[in-house]
Amino acid sequence: MTKGEVLAKLNEIAQEVFEDDELILKENTVASDVDGWDSLTHLQLISDIEDEFKIKFLMGEIQGFANVGELVNTIINHVEGN
Secondary structure, three states, rough: OOOHHHHHHHHHHHHHHHOOOOOOOOOOOHHHHOOOHHHHHHHHHHHHHHHHHOOEEEEEHHHHHOHHHHHHHHHHHHHHHO
């Protein structure tokens, strides 16, 4: 799975969670760049990502993403079993 494929799916999920069809996440996007991205929506986003990609994040991972690019890399690592 490529970064582009993960980012595209992540954008679909984020648009649904944040109820914003115009939202486009980039690798350098941080939570403060997105209106409404707070601790509750973060948990919803993580839950939806886990469901979509059939993965389970570790607690330290959930709290430690510096930006969307790190999230994408972590998703790829989980999907590929690394």
